[in-house]
Amino acid sequence: MAVNIAIYSNANSTSKSISVGFEGEILAASNASSYTTDIDYFFKFNTGARTDDNIALGVKLNRGLSDLVLNGSRQSAANDSNAYSDITDMITDVVYDYVHGHTADQWSSGVTVQNPMQF
């Protein structure tokens, strides 16, 4: 059971949706140095929206409050490397990243260019 978050664009009079749920799955190649068959539990974000240059926005996972959205090293909405304070703080920042995107190496996180959400 996932929670759907609607994002409305006032300028375009359209809305997009992001779903977020808490899942337990075996992760393959999850930025790990070795494989494991253990079940991991994490928050999973998904959306059918695309970037402003028409590229599908990917799935984002969160494994813990210190797993920050920009390469695990920085929050998206601010130049902050502190862990999220709670689940609400984490979800807010991941949604911010989906909607606004970020520039390359934003906050020295090493992320590549990603564009904002297309409405």
Added chain:
Amino acid sequence: MATVRIYHEEENKYCRVDATLFYTVLDDFTGQFQYYLRITTDIRNLDGSVFPQFLVRTLDDVPPGAATATNWSDLVDKYVNYFMTTAELGQSSSSSSSSSSSSSEEYSSSSSSSEEYSSSSSSSSSSQSSESSSSSSL
């Protein structure tokens, strides 16, 4: 929603622990929506009572007596372990009346570390004859 299924070999039945994302306005906040995980189980306490539901907002919101979780997997593991050991799931005899004291009220924050959860749980977990398997469902 993530569901952990626990197989009880002696009784040939499954128990489950569910972790579900919810959002609502909680009465201890000032009117703003908050997201949280709700941890529930159908495992029964030794006295037959149900476990309370646990509300999780941070990795500090662990079961009684447990240390802060390092990530969400660790947090789920701690709750599964807490339910299983408190209920002495898999014990051949459930005559013990110990340890499962905090029942029936809704629990929403990390507890005091003085509870006997960890100390009383080790013996029960080591002697469990049931095997547990976990799986997830969406």
